[in-house]
Amino acid sequence: MTPRTRTDVVIRTYGTGQVPPLLDTIADIWADAHPELVNNPGASTDGLSVAALRRQVVGHLRHEGFTLVAAYTHGTMVGFGYAFPCTPEYWYGRDLLADIPEHVRAGRLMGLCELAVSPSWQSQGIGSRRHAE
Template sequence: MTTPSTRADVVIRPYGPGQVPPLMDVVADIWADAHPELVDNPGAEALGLSAPALHRQISGHLKHQGFTLVVAYTTGTAVGFGYAFPCDAAYWFGADLVDQVPEGARTERLMGLCELAVRPPWQSQGIGSRLHAELLKAIAPSWSSLLALPSNHRGQDLYARLGYEYAGPYRNTPDGPEFDLLLLRVGTQPG
């Protein structure tokens, strides 16, 4: 493994759906490094929070028009990734929340941010913010939304710095973990 580099040494590359399958193991490895508390946790796999679940999730999302994956590289090594796609509010928020989010999030272009992960040695260097900015540039939404585990303090801190606000609790399945649904009105990010 290489050592952390300066921000200038980081290159962000975008990928479309047809370019993603060969990168699946790389992004799953980044995800696992960024979420050590979930690796080898049998309960996490049952809840869909594992590298194999990430493979299934990405494979299912590749069909969405506008799907974009961005990967951060330093000295040829992938150190972070994120992916998102434009989606409609009914799909993203579900029947229980769609009427509770702001009207603009229901009617204007919405980006569903599915994953954003950076290997620990490269965290707190602006890479997550740069990955996020590249996704916003590629998808050009009016709103962005994501799900974050309340226990993911580093992620929650990043999302707050990016301007995301809590919009309510969310569960993918009735017995699944409760996530925080976070919303961002694009163009209103902090300074």
């Protein structure tokens, strides 16, 4: 099945200082998009909980170039994703770094950390548009 592409979706980009007021909204979207984690008590011990997501986002706000991209329809946020420029050492870690080809390690790297779309808005091209943005 080919995903439908919505034309009534507005994409907005936010920098570090603009994200804290959005934390509740993105946490709700993430929870809705990941019910298998939210409803699994073991997930929280693995760091896969709403509280862990909040800590992760707040921790990543310190990275210069942090960008959150949000999708809105009818004034309501229905999806988000965020990323930040980082070094190969940071992204891959010391244990994997030796296995990463040199041309990848030498290039620019943007760490894409989360992409989530509310279930009722999935398969409509929203995630693809945010990723491209």
